[in-house]
Amino acid sequence: MAKQLNLLSTGQVITTALHTEMQRSYLEYAMSVIVGRALPDVRDGLKPVHRRILYAMHELGLTPDRPYRKCARVVGDVLGKYHPHGDQAVYDALVRLVQEFSSRYPLIAGHGNFGSVDNDPPAAMRYTETRLASLSYEAMLAEIAEETVEFVGNFDNSQQEPTVLPAQLPLLLLNGSAGIAVGMATNIPPHNLGEVVDGLIALIDNSELSDEKLFELIPGPDFPTGGEIVGLAGIRETYSTGKGSITLRGVAQIEEIPAGQGRRARTAIVVTELPYQVSKAGWIEKMAELVNHGRIEGIADIRDESDRTGMRVVIELRRDTNPTDVLQQLYHQTALQTNFGAILLALVDAQPRQLSLRQLLQEFLNFREQTLNRLYTHQLSKAESRLHLVEGLLSALSHLDEVIAILRQASDGSTAKITLQSRFDLSEAQADAILAMPLRRLTSLEQQNLQTEFDSLNQQIQMLRRLLSDRRELLKALKKDLRSLKRKYSDGRRTRIEVTGQGSGVREQTEPRSKSKREEPITTEKPKVEEAVLEFTQRGYVRRSAANNQRSARKQKADSGTPDNDLVIQSQIAKTEENLVVMTDGGKVYPVKVGDIPPTNGRARGTPLISLLPNAAASSPESLVTHFLLPNEPETAQLLIVTKLGRIKRLSMTDLVDLTSRGLTVIKLKDDDQLLSAQIAQTGQDVVLATAGGRLLRFKVNDEQLPIMGRTAVGLQALRLRKQEQLVSGVTVSNSDANLLLVSQLGYAKRMPVSALRRANRGDIGTQALSFISKSDALAAMVLAPEEAEVAVVTNNQRVVRIPMDSVNLWGKEGKGDRLPSLKENEKITTVTLLAPVPS
Numbered sequence: 001m002a003k004q005l006n007l008l009s010t011g012q013v014i015t016t017a018l019h020t021e022m023q024r025s026y027l028e029y030a031m032s033v034i035v036g037r038a039l040p041d042v043r044d045g046l047k048p049v050h051r052r053i054l055y056a057m058h059e060l061g062l063t064p065d066r067p068y069r070k071c072a073r074v075v076g077d078v079l080g081k082y083h084p085h086g087d088q089a090v091y092d093a094l095v096r097l098v099q100e101f102s103s104r105y106p107l108i109a110g111h112g113n114f115g116s117v118d119n120d121p122p123a124a125m126r127y128t129e130t131r132l133a134s135l136s137y138e139a140m141l142a143e144i145a146e147e148t149v150e151f152v153g154n155f156d157n158s159q160q161e162p163t164v165l166p167a168q169l170p171l172l173l174l175n176g177s178a179g180i181a182v183g184m185a186t187n188i189p190p191h192n193l194g195e196v197v198d199g200l201i202a203l204i205d206n207s208e209l210s211d212e213k214l215f216e217l218i219p220g221p222d223f224p225t226g227g228e229i230v231g232l233a234g235i236r237e238t239y240s241t242g243k244g245s246i247t248l249r250g251v252a253q254i255e256e257i258p259a260g261q262g263r264r265a266r267t268a269i270v271v272t273e274l275p276y277q278v279s280k281a282g283w284i285e286k287m288a289e290l291v292n293h294g295r296i297e298g299i300a301d302i303r304d305e306s307d308r309t310g311m312r313v314v315i316e317l318r319r320d321t322n323p324t325d326v327l328q329q330l331y332h333q334t335a336l337q338t339n340f341g342a343i344l345l346a347l348v349d350a351q352p353r354q355l356s357l358r359q360l361l362q363e364f365l366n367f368r369e370q371t372l373n374r375l376y377t378h379q380l381s382k383a384e385s386r387l388h389l390v391e392g393l394l395s396a397l398s399h400l401d402e403v404i405a406i407l408r409q410a411s412d413g414s415t416a417k418i419t420l421q422s423r424f425d426l427s428e429a430q431a432d433a434i435l436a437m438p439l440r441r442l443t444s445l446e447q448q449n450l451q452t453e454f455d456s457l458n459q460q461i462q463m464l465r466r467l468l469s470d471r472r473e474l475l476k477a478l479k480k481d482l483r484s485l486k487r488k489y490s491d492g493r494r495t496r497i498e499v500t501g502q503g504s505g506v507r508e509q510t511e512p513r514s515k516s517k518r519e520e521p522i523t524t525e526k527p528k529v530e531e532a533v534l535e536f537t538q539r540g541y542v543r544r545s546a547a548n549n550q551r552s553a554r555k556q557k558a559d560s561g562t563p564d565n566d567l568v569i570q571s572q573i574a575k576t577e578e579n580l581v582v583m584t585d586g587g588k589v590y591p592v593k594v595g596d597i598p599p600t601n602g603r604a605r606g607t608p609l610i611s612l613l614p615n616a617a618a619s620s621p622e623s624l625v626t627h628f629l630l631p632n633e634p635e636t637a638q639l640l641i642v643t644k645l646g647r648i649k650r651l652s653m654t655d656l657v658d659l660t661s662r663g664l665t666v667i668k669l670k671d672d673d674q675l676l677s678a679q680i681a682q683t684g685q686d687v688v689l690a691t692a693g694g695r696l697l698r699f700k701v702n703d704e705q706l707p708i709m710g711r712t713a714v715g716l717q718a719l720r721l722r723k724q725e726q727l728v729s730g731v732t733v734s735n736s737d738a739n740l741l742l743v744s745q746l747g748y749a750k751r752m753p754v755s756a757l758r759r760a761n762r763g764d765i766g767t768q769a770l771s772f773i774s775k776s777d778a779l780a781a782m783v784l785a786p787e788e789a790e791v792a793v794v795t796n797n798q799r800v801v802r803i804p805m806d807s808v809n810l811w812g813k814e815g816k817g818d819r820l821p822s823l824k825e826n827e828k829i830t831t832v833t834l835l836a837p838v839p840s
Contacts, residue, residue: 030182042346044165045172052082068129068564104190107136119279146376167733170364186345189221194490216712226273239357242344249274269315380464387457392430536570543606544597584622585674587667591659640681642730645673649715650706690729697766698757713758729782741785745828746777750817780830
C-alpha cells in the first residue's frame with residue numbers, strides 16, 4: 001500500500017476563513033475576466049483579443065498593400081505570442097472583424113467564406129485568408145512604432161505587446177462592442193464615422209457644447225445592416241445616462257406581385273433590411289412557424305429572393321388581406337422589430353465605468369491628446385538627435401583637410417575619435433558619425449544634401465516645439481487628422497431614424513434605394529419612363545409638357561409667360577421617374593416626383609409647386625426658396641447653402657438621395673434666420689456672396705474654406721456683417737471671365753467682371769462693389785450676367801420689368817451704376833431673376 005503524502009508535516013499551515021478566501025479568489029477571477037477578456041478599453045475601443053490580433057497581423061507585415069495570408073497563420077501567432085486561449089475563440093474574434101454585417105467599419109479584410117447574415121458558419125481557418133484593412137492600418141497602427149503607447153511583457157515575458165493601440169478614431173463608437181463579464185455587461189451600438197468626427201471636432205472647439213447640439217451632430221446609432229430606429233427617446237436616454245433601450249425595425253415595402261396566366265396579381269410585403277444581429281434564416285423560419293400555427297394570418301407564401309445585390313424577402317399575402325395589419329403582426333411577434341439594450345460600459349484606467357456619450361468622446365480626446373504629445377516628443381527627440389549628428393558632419397566637412405590629416409596621423413580609431421572630439425569640440429556620437437561617414441559624402445552634392453537636411457530638421461524641430469508648447473496648435477493638428485480620416489473613410493448613414501415614432505416602417509415603392517440593394521422591385525406593370533420639359537414661373541407655378549414638343553416651346557419663348565404675364569424663369573428637361581428636390585426657407589427639403597406634376601396644355605398657368613408637397617409641408621408658413629434635380633453622380637457634387645444672417649454650409653448631395661415625403665432638414669437655423677439660396681456646387685469653383693450694403697466676398701469652394709458638413713450642422717460664418725445687415729445673394733462661378741449683375745433697391749444697376757474681385761477667405765469683410773447715392777438705398781440682388789440673357793426685375797408693387805443684359809453697362813468695383821427705367825413713387829426693387837432659355 002502506497003504511503004500517503006502528509007501535507008501538514010511541515011507545519012506551514014495558514015488558517016483562513018472559507019468565506020474570506022472565496023471572496024478574494026472570486027474577485028480576482030472577476031477582475032481578470034473584466035479587464036482581460038470581456039470589456040473594451042475606452043481609448044482604442046478594443047478587447048485584448050482584438051488588440052492582439054491586429055498587433056500580430058501588423059508584426060507579420062499583413063498591410064493592405066501586401067498579399068492575403070492564411071488565417072491559421074495569424075491565429076497561430078496570436079496564440080503562441082500573446083493570447084494563450086483556445087484557437088476557436090481567436091478565430092471567431094477575427095471573423096467578426098471581417099464581417100461587414102457585424103462591423104460597421106471592418107478592421108480586417110478577408111478573402112474566402114467568413115459567414116453570412118443567415119448565420120452560416122465561416123470556413124475553417126486553413127481555408128480563409130486575411131490582411132489588415134486600410135482603416136485599421138492607418139487609424140490604429142500607423143503610430144505604433146513612435147513610442148506613443150506603453151508596451152508590457154506577454155504571458156511568459158518572451159515578447160512585448162502594447163497595452164493599447166494608438167487609435168486616431170474612437171472605434172468603441174464606430175464599431176460598437178458587446179461583452180458579458182462577471183456581474184456586468186456592455187452593449188455599445190455602432191455609429192457613423194462622419195457624424196462621430198463632427199461631434200469630436202465640435203467638442204474640441206467648445207468643451208461646454210450643449211447636449212442638444214451634440215445630439216444633433218450625432219443623431220443616433222448607425223447599424224451596418226441598416227434598418228430604422230423608432231423614436232428618439234431611447235437614443236437620448238442612452239446618450240445622456242449610458243444606458244437605454246433603442247427600438248429597431250426592419251425596412252419593408254408593399255408591392256404588387258404579378259401572377260401567372262389567368263391569375264390575379266397579389267400584394268406582397270418585401271423586406272430589404274433587418275435589424276442588427278438578426279439572422280435572416282432564423283427570422284424566416286420563426287415567421288413560417290407562426291404562420292403554420294395560425295398566430296399570424298393573411299400570409300400565403302414566403303420566399304427568400306436575396307442575392308449578391310442585397311436582401312429581398314417576399315411575403316406574399318392572401319387576397320383581401322390588409323398588408324399594414326400583417327406588417328404590425330410581424331413587428332410584434334417576430335424579430336422584424338427588436339429592442340437594442342444599449343449599455344455604454346468600458347474600461348477607464350482599468351476600471352469599468354458606465355459613460356454618457358459626452359464622457360466617452362471626452363475620454364477618447366484626452367487619450368488622443370496624450371498620444372499626440374508622446375508622438376511629437378518622440379519625433380522631436382529623433383530630429384534633435386539627427387540634427388546633432390548632421391552638425392558634426394557639416395563641421396567635419398568644413399575642415400576636411402584637417403580631419404583627413406588627423407585620420408592619417410592617428411594610430412587607431414580610438415585615437416582618431418579622441419583627437420576629433422578635442423580638436424573640434426565634438427560629442428562622442430558626432431565623432432563616431434564622422435568616422436563612419438562614407439567617402440561619397442565628400443562630394444559637393446552630398447555636402448549640399450547635408451545642408452538641406454540641416455535646414456529641414458531645424459524647421460521640423462521648430463514646428464514640433466510649437467505643437468508641444470501650444471495646446472491650441474496641438475488641437476488644430478488633431479482636428480486636421482480627424483478631417484483627413486473623415487474624407488477618406490466616411491460614408492453615408494445606413495440606419496434611418498423615425499423621429500415621431502409613428503411610422504409604419506413601410507417605404508414607398510418609388511423611393512430611391514441604395515446601390516447595394518435591389519433597385520427595381522417587382523411590380524405588376526413597369527411604369528413608362530418619358531422625358532418632359534419643366535417650366536418654373538416667377539410666381540411659383542410649374543408646368544410639365546412632353547419633351548418632343550420643343551417646337552411649340554420655342555415658339556412660346558417669345559413671350560415666356562402665361563396668360564396673366566407670369567414669366568418663365570427656368571426651364572429644364574427631366575425624366576418622369578426622377579425626383580425634383582424642393583427646398584423651403586426653413587431649411588427643409590422635400591421630393592416631388594416629376595411624373596406626379598400634372599401635364600399642362602397650351603399656355604395654361606400650371607400648378608403651384610407648393611401644392612405638390614406633402615400636406616404638412618404645403619400648409620406650413622414657410623415659402624419655397626429653390627428646386628433642383630439630383631445630379632447623376634451625387635457623390636461628386638455638393639449643395640451650397642447660404643442663409644440671410646451670413647451662415648454658409650457645404651453638404652454632400654448623397655445626403656439627399658433617399659428623401660421621403662416626410663422631408664429632411666439640411667441646416668439648423670436660428671429663430672430669426674432664413675434660408676437665402678441653395679445651389680449645386682463643385683469643388684474648385686468660386687462662391688461670391690453679396691450683402692445689402694453692397695459688399696462682395698469671393699472665395700474658393702474647397703475643404704479648407706468650406707469643409708463638407710453633416711445635414712444637422714448649423715454651418716459656418718460666411719462673412720462679417722454689419723449691424724442690421726443681411727446677405728442678399730450668393731452665386732457659384734466656374735469661370736473667372738464671367739460677369740455679375742448688381743441691382744440696387746432704388747433702381748441703379750451695373751455689370752462687373754468676377755475677376756475684379758480678389759479671392760479672399762471665408763469670414764473676411766469683403767470688398768465694396770456698389771456705391772449708393774442715397775443712405776436709404778441698398779443692394780437688392782446679385783445674379784450672374786451671361787451674354788444675350790434677360791432679367792426680370794420685380795418691384796414692391798408687383799410690377800415686372802424685363803431688361804436685356806446687354807443694356808446694362810460694364811463697370812469696375814467703383815461706382816453706383818446706371819439708372820434703370822424710372823420707378824414710381826415709393827416703389828423699390830425687391831427681386832431680380834435671370835430668365836433662362838428653354839432647353840433644346
